[in-house]
Amino acid sequence: xxxxxxILIMAPILFPVAVKLGIDPIHFGILMTVNMEVGLCHPPxxxxxxxASGIAKxxxxxxxxxxxxxxxxxxxxxxxxxxxxxxxxxxxxxxGM
Numbered sequence: 001x002x003x004x005x006x007i008l009i010m011a012p013i014l015f016p017v018a019v020k021l022g023i024d025p026i027h028f029g030i031l032m033t034v035n036m037e038v039g040l041c042h043p044p045x046x047x048x049x050x051x052a053s054g055i056a057k058x059x060x061x062x063x064x065x066x067x068x069x070x071x072x073x074x075x076x077x078x079x080x081x082x083x084x085x086x087x088x089x090x091x092x093x094x095x096g097m
Contacts, residue, residue, distance in 0.1 A: 002047070003036035026097065030088045034081055038074050041067055 011032065018028045040048040043064040053063050081088050 003040060006036060006039075007032060024085060024089060026092050027085045027088055031078075031082060034074075034078050038071070038078060041071055041074065043067070 014032075015025070015028065019025065040046050043049060043060070049060060049063055049067065052058075052067075053060050056063065058066075
């Protein structure tokens with residue numbers, strides 16, 4: 001599915017649960033966005049892989065191998081943002097949100 005569709009369907013379901021668990025709403029939105037970003041580049045059905053495949057004139061298999069370092073970097077970032085909420089919340093707190 002397209003990320004905007006997933007967010008429109010899942011956010012109203014997951015948001016109240018996240019708030020009840022004490023997760024900051026801004027942090028929850030950032031986590032959903034980063035997860036959708038990873039999903040767009042994740043084989044085998046990542047939409048960005050098909051777009052990049054058409055542009056680069058490469059097969060999906062070749063492109064998947066080329067994307068692994070970037071995908072691992074994004075997954076590492078997702079882990080850091082998930083378990084260190086202060087990283088993603090320092091700017092909103094600085095702006096008073």
